[in-house]
Amino acid sequence: MAVVAVGGLNWSVGQRQLICLARALAARAKVLVLDECSASVDKETDDMLQEMIRREFAECTVLTIAHRLETVIHCDQVMVLEKGKVVEYGAPEVLRRKDGSMFQQLWMQQKESRSKSNTSSSDGSRNK
Numbered sequence: 236m237a238v239v240a241v242g243g244l245n246w247s248v249g250q251r252q253l254i255c256l257a258r259a260l261a262a263r264a265k266v267l268v269l270d271e272c273s274a275s276v277d278k279e280t281d282d283m284l285q286e287m288i289r290r291e292f293a294e295c296t297v298l299t300i301a302h303r304l305e306t307v308i309h310c311d312q313v314m315v316l317e318k319g320k321v322v323e324y325g326a327p328e329v330l331r332r333k334d335g336s337m338f339q340q341l342w343m344q345q346k347e348s349r350s351k352s353n354t355s356s357s358d359g360s361r362n363k
Contacts, residue, residue: 249275260291267292270300285309286301304342313338 243251251340252272259267289309301347307313308327315323315337322337330338
């Protein structure tokens with residue numbers, strides 16, 4: 236048995252995020268606000284979390300704040316902010332395909348970054 240400190244201070248940020256998500260599941264929340272909910276977990280856990288959120292909260296209003304666009308690509312609508320102002324709003328797949336859209340530009344930047352990261356990982360070098 237492990238001792239849990241007050242507020243879960245002896246848990247990692249990722250572990251605390253998972254507990255918060257479990258509480259929302261148990262409460263059958265109708266509105267779910269996720270602020271970078273998977274930022275502190277590995278890619279495999281992130282993929283599982285995103286699938287679970289889509290399945291278990293399909294009938295809920297989910298507000299997701301995310302920098303990783305893969306996290307919001309399955310959402311009904313996305314709002315792109317720049318310096319606190321709305322610059323785009325729409326279905327993510329529509330915005331991703333819209334020439335010159337900020338969402339498209341960000342998507343391509345992240346895709347390029349992931350590609351470079353995968354290349355570095357496969358050749359044994361490390362990103363710093």
